[in-house]
Amino acid sequence: MEQQALNKDKFSFIVYEGSNSPRYYEMKKAFFRVLVFGLPIITVISIIVTLSLIIYFKEIRAQAMRKEPAIINSLKHENFKLQTEVNKVTLLNKELENKLTSTDIGNSLDKLSFLKTPAGQLDKTSPAIFNIEETQVLSDKNNVVLKFNLVNSTKDGSRVYGYLHVFARINGHYVHYPNLDSETDQFAIQFNEGESFATSRFRPVKANFTTPNSKGTAIFQVLVFSRTGDLLHKQIIAQKL
Known part of the structure; x- marks a missing residue:
């Protein structure tokens, strides 16, 4: 089987x-x-x-x-x-x-005594390259903040590069934006020590200032320089605090 x-x-x-x-x-x-x-x-x-x-x-x-x-x-x-x-x-x-x-370095910008005048500096504020819009000033006991939009107003909307300075006089006290990191024994500021920027439309700016007394009237001077030191925009803004 x-x-x-x-x-x-x-x-x-x-x-x-x-x-x-x-x-x-x-x-x-x-x-x-x-x-x-x-x-x-x-x-x-x-x-x-x-x-x-x-x-x-x-x-x-x-x-x-x-x-x-x-x-x-x-x-x-x-x-x-x-x-x-x-x-x-x-x-x-x-x-x-x-x-x-250039041998001729004298120009009408010598009155900007807070800033050193570079050789051959030109005033290019006309026609206007920038406008300042939506300005707002905020303050508390020891601080003042200036906010605005730096608007590119060139006809072709081309990208603009430069340096931004804001000087403020608040009750006789002078302050500068941006704050300089390094101390210097020279009173005047170089144009390229400002806030570097590049914009084809607009650049929001928020300038902070510390002051011992933030009451009264604040006067701001906004200065914008090109990368080679030409003045592109200047504007005074006054605001009661």
Whole structure:
């Protein structure tokens, strides 16, 4: 019985090959099923996986090709911006060079005694480059805050770079914004010690002043200089506290 059970799990083959003696083979049914069903299934799965990988890599390549123009355009834009900045710096350097080689340094700005007058300084307040809008003055016991928007009023709306100073006289006490970090034995301030800015639309300004007495009347003088020291804007603002 045991031998019959074992024989049921096998296939028997007799192979005749020409004039040679017949050969007898036995094969387990499980192995036969692997040959007949397993190998074709494995082959089909392999073909599907291979085709899937080919399609996947083709899609990656197509996406990369689609992204390439966008990357190139982005690089061109960044290059244009850098070139524009280089051109501006070149013009500023040329303007500064012309000023330094000028022999006539006297001008109408000498009255700005709080500030040192650089060589060749020009008054470019007309036509107006800036306007001051939405002015607001806040105060408490020992502090005064001047808030306003420095609005770019150039016709083409081009980006303007410069330095901002605000001088305040509050009950005979003089203060300056921004506060200077380093002490100096010289009374006058350099134009480039102001608050650096760049704007094509408007620049919010919040000037803080500490004073021993914040009552009475405050007079503010707003001065804006270019990167080469030319005066771009000046305005007096008076406010009762």
